[in-house]
Amino acid sequence: MADGIERSLGFYVHVPFCASRCGYCDFNTYTAAELGNDVSTISRDSWVDYALSEVSIARRRMADDARAVSSVFVGGGTPTQVPAAHLVRVLERIGEEFGLAAGAEITTEANPDSTTAEYLEEIRAGGFTRISLGHQSSAASVLKVLERTHTPGRTWETVAAAKAAGFEHVNVDLIYSTPGETDADLRQTLDEVLASGVNHVSAYSLIVEDGTRLAAQVRRGELPMPDDDVAAARYEMIDSALTAAGMPWYELSNWAKPGGQCQHNIGYWRNHDWWGVGPGAHSHVGGIRWWNQKHPATWARAVVAGDAAGLMAGSEVPDAAAVALETVMLGVRMREGLPLHSLDSTAQAALTDLVARGLIEPLALIDPLVVLTLAGRLMADAVVRELTA
Numbered sequence: 001m002a003d004g005i006e007r008s009l010g011f012y013v014h015v016p017f018c019a020s021r022c023g024y025c026d027f028n029t030y031t032a033a034e035l036g037n038d039v040s041t042i043s044r045d046s047w048v049d050y051a052l053s054e055v056s057i058a059r060r061r062m063a064d065d066a067r068a069v070s071s072v073f074v075g076g077g078t079p080t081q082v083p084a085a086h087l088v089r090v091l092e093r094i095g096e097e098f099g100l101a102a103g104a105e106i107t108t109e110a111n112p113d114s115t116t117a118e119y120l121e122e123i124r125a126g127g128f129t130r131i132s133l134g135h136q137s138s139a140a141s142v143l144k145v146l147e148r149t150h151t152p153g154r155t156w157e158t159v160a161a162a163k164a165a166g167f168e169h170v171n172v173d174l175i176y177s178t179p180g181e182t183d184a185d186l187r188q189t190l191d192e193v194l195a196s197g198v199n200h201v202s203a204y205s206l207i208v209e210d211g212t213r214l215a216a217q218v219r220r221g222e223l224p225m226p227d228d229d230v231a232a233a234r235y236e237m238i239d240s241a242l243t244a245a246g247m248p249w250y251e252l253s254n255w256a257k258p259g260g261q262c263q264h265n266i267g268y269w270r271n272h273d274w275w276g277v278g279p280g281a282h283s284h285v286g287g288i289r290w291w292n293q294k295h296p297a298t299w300a301r302a303v304v305a306g307d308a309a310g311l312m313a314g315s316e317v318p319d320a321a322a323v324a325l326e327t328v329m330l331g332v333r334m335r336e337g338l339p340l341h342s343l344d345s346t347a348q349a350a351l352t353d354l355v356a357r358g359l360i361e362p363l364a365l366i367d368p369l370v371v372l373t374l375a376g377r378l379m380a381d382a383v384v385r386e387l388t389a
């Protein structure tokens with residue numbers, strides 16, 4: 001590499017199907033009704049053929065790249081909407097074409113209510129090492145506002161089934177500061193998370209995305225906008241409960257037991273390389289970023305044409321300034337810190353003030369690393385703005 005950084009190579013694989021759409025979600029995913037009966041579009045059965053072909057396109061495009069794959073992350077949508085054998089076939093194809101590095105981390109997301117013990121056993125036997133479940137909350141009233149289809153207890157049955165199938169690494173996603181959520185609801189959620197024995201938690205404050213049913217409910221006054229102060233207090237509750245239980249933060253929205261950190265996502269935050277397979281998937285290889293055709297049918301047609309350029313809906317080559325900005329934005333999100341040499345001299349001058357205001361750990365003035373304090377994590381965007389002004 002020209003900059004001397006040895007970058008790992010990962011694969012992200014996008015499964016664009018959901019049984020129903022949660023009211024808050026604007027991910028690139030489709031229900032059967034949204035895809036319709038158009039025979040030209042892809043189905044839960046045919047998705048795998050196109051995904052396999054895109055892996056082969058990736059191999060041709062990266063013909064000179066000798067790196068084995070360090071991590072694979074199957075996300076969605078709901079990966080468990082397609083048969084377990086299909087997820088395994090895609091993983092096998094990645095292994096055949098690129099080779100999997102020793103100890104490669106292989107994750108799939110899964111919805112608690114569409115994942116069975118047999119499914120988990122099949123993908124574990126097929127090489128998957130990590131499961132990520134969208135739990136969101138243990139309060140039935142909160143799940144109702146979020147329009148989730150699972151009951152809270154279903155997540156814990158699925159976690160137990162994942163462990164019985166041999167998964168050592170299990171994550172649950174949480175959403176906090178949903179309108180109507182109380183401190184007691186979150187406390188119960190955290191108690192259940194800790195009792196379940198998962199080794200990783202991702203927690204996101206509810207974002208009201210344009211164009212979602214949630215946004216329409218807020219606009220009509222049926223639900224209040226999530227409150228920033230409540231969100232900050234809830235973040236502190238999550239951080240304190242997880243830290244006390246031996247799961248410290250390692251990225252702003254992620255906490256893990258030792259050894260449980262998600263290597264694939266760390267690759268994103270360190271600006272390493274990954275190829276995104278599937279409709280709308282983003283890639284970053286060799287300093288180029290691109291994103292695939294968004295609609296499943298358009299993506300499938302481009303895959304059949306077999307041409308990497310036709311797969312791309314857009315691309316960019318970030319210049320040095322954009323790369324530097326991104327390095328700061330991603331680096332300060334991580335507990336391991338941002339090396340001071342990534343900052344220009346103006347930013348280094350702003351550090352003393354940020355330390356005095358309690359937003360950056362004082363060690364930054366001695367140790368060449370910028371690490372956010374808890375107060376800094378709550379204002380991470382503002383810190384980045386000051387460091388990059």
Ligand SMILES: C[S@@+](CC[C@H](N)C(=O)[O-])C[C@H]1O[C@@H](n2cnc3c(N)ncnc32)[C@H](O)[C@@H]1O
Binds near residue numbers: 027078136
């Ligand atoms: C692709 S989904 C996870 C897998 C699976 N589809 C599920 O929902 O169980 C990724 C995660 O993003 C988070 N998420 C999605 N939309 C969000 C929003 N508007 N605000 C906050 N978190 C959101 C949820 O925690 C969700 O579990």
Ligand code: SF4
Binds near residue numbers: 029
């Ligand atoms: S199940 Fe997951 S991907 Fe599907 S709509 Fe809900 S949050 Fe979005």
